[in-house]
Amino acid sequence: MSAEIRMRDEIARLSKSLFDRGFSVGSAGNISAAVEDGILMTPTNSCLGFLDPARISKLDRSGRHISGDKPSKEVFLHRAFYETRPQTGAVVHLHSTFATALSCLADTDPDDCIPPLTPYVVMRVGQVRLLPYVKPGDESMGDMIAELGGRYAAVLLANHGPVVTGKDIASAVYAAEELEETAKLLVLLRDAPKRMLSPENVTELKAVFGSY
Numbered sequence: 001m002s003a004e005i006r007m008r009d010e011i012a013r014l015s016k017s018l019f020d021r022g023f024s025v026g027s028a029g030n031i032s033a034a035v036e037d038g039i040l041m042t043p044t045n046s047c048l049g050f051l052d053p054a055r056i057s058k059l060d061r062s063g064r065h066i067s068g069d070k071p072s073k074e075v076f077l078h079r080a081f082y083e084t085r086p087q088t089g090a091v092v093h094l095h096s097t098f099a100t101a102l103s104c105l106a107d108t109d110p111d112d113c114i115p116p117l118t119p120y121v122v123m124r125v126g127q128v129r130l131l132p133y134v135k136p137g138d139e140s141m142g143d144m145i146a147e148l149g150g151r152y153a154a155v156l157l158a159n160h161g162p163v164v165t166g167k168d169i170a171s172a173v174y175a176a177e178e179l180e181e182t183a184k185l186l187v188l189l190r191d192a193p194k195r196m197l198s199p200e201n202v203t204e205l206k207a208v209f210g211s212y
């Protein structure tokens with residue numbers, strides 16, 4: 001089996017896993033993964049729970065659609081991550097409930113919208129930047145991500161949802177799940193006095209576990 005066929009199967013398998021556990025609903029969200037000669041991307045308006053691996057879109061390195069169904073309308077956003085973070089192997093965009101809830105709160109800190117509450121979000125995701133609202137599929141979102149210069153592995157799109165990257169597709173999916181679970185804790189504990197991880201705790205985690 002070729003590496004591309006294996007990757008198509010892996011995208012479908014992990015997408016279904018996210019859908020089955022409620023991380024995406026309907027046709028919300030999209031996933032892409034790098035292959036040797038381009039990028040595989042979930043088709044626009046497809047449901048993550050019912051992808052046909054053979055119909056997953058393929059783009060060449062310059063972003064041209066070369067096979068499969070029409071790609072996600074968020075193609076600009078995905079490509080901006082691959083271009084500015086060369087270590088990116090996959091990109092996961094979801095409308096998962098709690099991360100999206102944080103993206104709608106007026107007092108979310110745009111520079112650190114998923115603050116370090118527990119270690120795994122630091123280890124798997126790192127600092128997350130909130131980007132201003134634009135309509136889904138707007139080309140300007142690609143520019144806004146490019147302007148971050150590859151400094152963030154994940155962003156939260158205001159009033160929309162998270163975008164999380166990883167060195168490979170499993171890492172990106174795990175990081176998206178970790179981000180969502182931390183967002184859930186932050187919403188649950190919103191009005192309670194909280195003990196956050198200290199800057200020293202965060203530095204230690206980065207030193208021991210590295211950052212992608």
Ligand SMILES: O=C(CO)COP(=O)(O)O
Nearest residue numbers: 029030044045072073136
């Ligand atoms: O989440 C989405 C847009 O932000 C879904 O769009 P696509 O169906 O085009 O991938």
Ligand SMILES: [Zn+2]
Nearest residue numbers: 029095136161
């Ligand atoms: Zn979306």
